[in-house]
Amino acid sequence: MKIDDHPIPKSVVQAWCEALARLPDAQVRGLVTEQKLDAGFRPNKMPPDLARTRLRSALESYAELPDKVRLALRQASQASALMVPLSDEWVVEQSALLARSLGFAETVAALLLDGRSSLRQQALEMLTSWDGTEPDEDAQRKAKTELLTGLQSLAQALQTLQPPGGAGSPAGPADAAADPKLTARAPRQQSERQLVIGLRDKRREASQLARDLAASRHESERLSAELNRIRPALELARQRAERTEAELADLSRDFDSLLQQRLQALLDERLLPWLAPAQALAQAADDRRGQHLLEQAERLLQEQAAIDRRYGLRRSLQAELEQCRQMLARLTEARSESLRPLPQLIPLQREISLRMQALQQQLGAPVDAAPASGSNLERLQQAMVQADSLEQLSAIRQALNAAEPLGLLNGDERARAFGLLADLASRIYARQGICRTTAQDREGLNNLPLYAMQSTLALGQRATLVLDGHNILFTLSALFRPFFEGGIPGGRARHELEQRLAALARRQPRLSLELWFDGDSVSERAVSDNLRVRFSGGRGSNRADRQILAFLHHLGTASPGLARAVVTADRDEARAAERSGAMVMAPEELALWLGEQPLA
Numbered sequence: 029m030k031i032d033d034h035p036i037p038k039s040v041v042q043a044w045c046e047a048l049a050r051l052p053d054a055q056v057r058g059l060v061t062e063q064k065l066d067a068g069f070r071p072n073k074m075p076p077d078l079a080r081t082r083l084r085s086a087l088e089s090y091a092e093l094p095d096k097v098r099l100a101l102r103q104a105s106q107a108s109a110l111m112v113p114l115s116d117e118w119v120v121e122q123s124a125l126l127a128r129s130l131g132f133a134e135t136v137a138a139l140l141l142d143g144r145s146s147l148r149q150q151a152l153e154m155l156t157s158w159d160g161t162e163p164d165e166d167a168q169r170k171a172k173t174e175l176l177t178g179l180q181s182l183a184q185a186l187q188t189l190q191p192p193g194g195a196g197s198p199a200g201p202a203d204a205a206a207d208p209k210l211t212a213r214a215p216r217q218q219s220e221r222q223l224v225i226g227l228r229d230k231r232r233e234a235s236q237l238a239r240d241l242a243a244s245r246h247e248s249e250r251l252s253a254e255l256n257r258i259r260p261a262l263e264l265a266r267q268r269a270e271r272t273e274a275e276l277a278d279l280s281r282d283f284d285s286l287l288q289q290r291l292q293a294l295l296d297e298r299l300l301p302w303l304a305p306a307q308a309l310a311q312a313a314d315d316r317r318g319q320h321l322l323e324q325a326e327r328l329l330q331e332q333a334a335i336d337r338r339y340g341l342r343r344s345l346q347a348e349l350e351q352c353r354q355m356l357a358r359l360t361e362a363r364s365e366s367l368r369p370l371p372q373l374i375p376l377q378r379e380i381s382l383r384m385q386a387l388q389q390q391l392g393a394p395v396d397a398a399p400a401s402g403s404n405l406e407r408l409q410q411a412m413v414q415a416d417s418l419e420q421l422s423a424i425r426q427a428l429n430a431a432e433p434l435g436l437l438n439g440d441e442r443a444r445a446f447g448l449l450a451d452l453a454s455r456i457y458a459r460q461g462i463c464r465t466t467a468q469d470r471e472g473l474n475n476l477p478l479y480a481m482q483s484t485l486a487l488g489q490r491a492t493l494v495l496d497g498h499n500i501l502f503t504l505s506a507l508f509r510p511f512f513e514g515g516i517p518g519g520r521a522r523h524e525l526e527q528r529l530a531a532l533a534r535r536q537p538r539l540s541l542e543l544w545f546d547g548d549s550v551s552e553r554a555v556s557d558n559l560r561v562r563f564s565g566g567r568g569s570n571r572a573d574r575q576i577l578a579f580l581h582h583l584g585t586a587s588p589g590l591a592r593a594v595v596t597a598d599r600d601e602a603r604a605a606e607r608s609g610a611m612v613m614a615p616e617e618l619a620l621w622l623g624e625q626p627l628a
Contacts, residue, residue: 031092031140034152037160043137045084047104055100056080062096067586098141106130107138116146117235123150128163128171146235149242342391349387356380422475425449446478446616453479477593477611478621481539484591490538491591492583494576494610495618496598497525497545503597503615526555528622533559542579544572573601580608 048056053076060066065082066074083097093101102108107130111119119126119139127135132154139151163171359377362369388394453476484491501508501517511521522545529541533556540558547563554560564572576594583592593611595618596602602612 031152034155036140037133037155037158039133039160040137040140040155041087043105043133044087044101044141047101047137048080048083048087050104051100053079056083059083059097059100063094064586067582093140098143102138102141105134105138105141107134108141111138111142111147116144117231119147120150120235120238121231122175123154125171125175127154128167129175131168132158132162345387345391349384349391352380352384352387356384425475442614443616443619446614447620449476450478450617450620475611477613478617480611481591481593481613482621485536485538488538489591490540491593492540492542493613494542494580494592494594495529495544496572496576496594496596496601497522497543498572499596499598499601500615500618501525504619507619526559526561530555530559532622533557544576544579546571573598576601577604577608580605580610584609 051059054072056076056079057066057072057074060074060079060082061071063083063086065086066079087093087097090097102112107126110130111126123135123139130138136151136154136158139147139154142148356377359373359380362373481491481493498517501521505512508517508521508524511524512518513520526543529543533539533541537558541560543559543561545561545563547565548567549563550565551563552560562575564575566574576596580592580594583590588609591611592609593613594602594605595613595615596605597615605612
């Protein structure tokens with residue numbers, strides 16, 4: 029649980045739960061009805077224990093305590109009964125003494141329940157420096173004595189307001205004479221009064237300084253958040269600068285190499301005609317018998333030159349092959365970086381790949397495999413590249429799901445198609461996001477569940493992802509087959525899927541993940557705060573499917589505005605989930621979210 033982006037320790041939440049246990053049953057039922065936690069029961073008919081259990085679960089999930097819940101807990105809190113009648117300045121000054129005497133968790137819980145902003149800010153500052161320990165009994169006893177001593181002046185001031193004779197006590201004067209604490213306090217002297225006034229001024233000055241310090245801290249946090257926001261952009265600019273420097277260094281080396289080659293060629297062209305006759309004359313003078321060998325060598329060189337002019341030199345072919353590779357990399361980068369890539373880029377990449385194959389065949393090197401011309405995946409990629417709206421991408425994704433039973437694409441091609449679909453969805457959304465309304469976003473992203481869920485979480489809203497565990501393991505067998513037992517997914521495969529989902533849950537704290545498996549007995553356990561593993565129980569096939577659909581129906585009834593999606597490749601289950609208002613995400617899209625498949 030967090031309040032103002034500050035995590036609240038479990039001990040503080042436990043203090044609220046203890047105060048909740050002291051509330052009357054009728055008030056607890058009223059709170060459950062007010063917070064709409066009475067699903068499945070008629071009004072005021074929920075058992076008190078179950079009502080308290082649901083309120084405890086809600087306390088752990090609230091980002092901000094509702095006013096009625098806070099007021100009810102404050103009425104049942106013993107520490108709040110002490111702090112409510114006291115001034116906020118006195119409570120802030122004596123917060124450390126209150127924490128030692130009443131307990132740190134109890135004191136912070138009471139301060140957070142109080143409606144005054146200064147006490148709430150003081151509680152959050154105390155949580156920042158708390159190491160989780162509580163004072164021992166001796167420290168509490170000494171702190172309580174000191175607290176009673178500090179409150180003695182308040183008790184004496186209240187006694188001066190008591191009417192003569194006491195309220196309902198006929199022997200008031202005698203009792204007052206017997207108890208020296210009830211005697212009237214003598215008026216303060218002028219010097220003491222000046223000291224009290226000075227002390228009040230200092231307290232007001234300290235309060236003002238505390239408020240200034242809090243404002244400075246908020247400004248520092250804002251600047252830190254702004255720095256964290258622009259840090260990725262700075263890192264991206266640094267990476268681009270390093271890449272540009274590396275490319276410049278490569279170009280410089282290539283320029284130097286080409287310059288040296290050209291100079292050598294010019295020197296050979298100018299000097300060799302003068303040196304060759306002299307060298308031949310010297311050799312002929314030394315050995316007349318080698319003259320025919322030189323003539324034969326000259327003839328063979330001329331034939332080799334003719335062959336090289338026809339087929340080219342290995343060095344030039346390798347240079348052309350390297351240029352083709354660099355140009356293919358640049359075209360791929362242009363497609364991945366552009367928000368609206370040209371459709372001519374794909375056929376041009378294919379032609380360059382074919383030229384590279386021809387050069388590799390001439391050089392005798394291994395030939396790279398090229399994508400089949402006119403394949404289903406290529407036609408689908410061209411259709412995606414030409415799409416210029418989220419609605420068109422939604423139609424393409426629906427066609428992709430409809431073509432799955434026909435076997436037009438294999439598993440690897442489907443994964444690449446979903447990756448390209450997610451990449452293009454983010455680009456089109458970024459290009460059209462300024463001109464679109466919320467209703468258009470909801471309609472355009474309805475059939476793009478992966479980007480719809482990511483966009484919802486990026487806006488700071490909550491979302492729920494329901495996963496059909498065994499269906500995912502069978503569909504993504506390329507990822508989880510090493511963990512199968514006897515050809516079927518068992519405990520090791522389920523554990524591996526849980527670990528990968530736990531990593532996603534840590535990256536997305538506002539995403540609730542509900543992982544369902546078929547099982548003979550009903551069970552549930554929490555892997556983390558936002559990841560739960562459930563076993564359906566029952567008998568027969570598709571046991572978890574019925575439980576998943578019932579859970580989605582419950583979510584649609586309890587929280588109709590909550591973004592929710594189910595991950596499954598079962599078409600019957602997907603159609604039933606869509607009728608309940610949930611989005612349907614393919615297991616290949618989940619693999620993209622987990623980071624297991626690269627974008628096409």
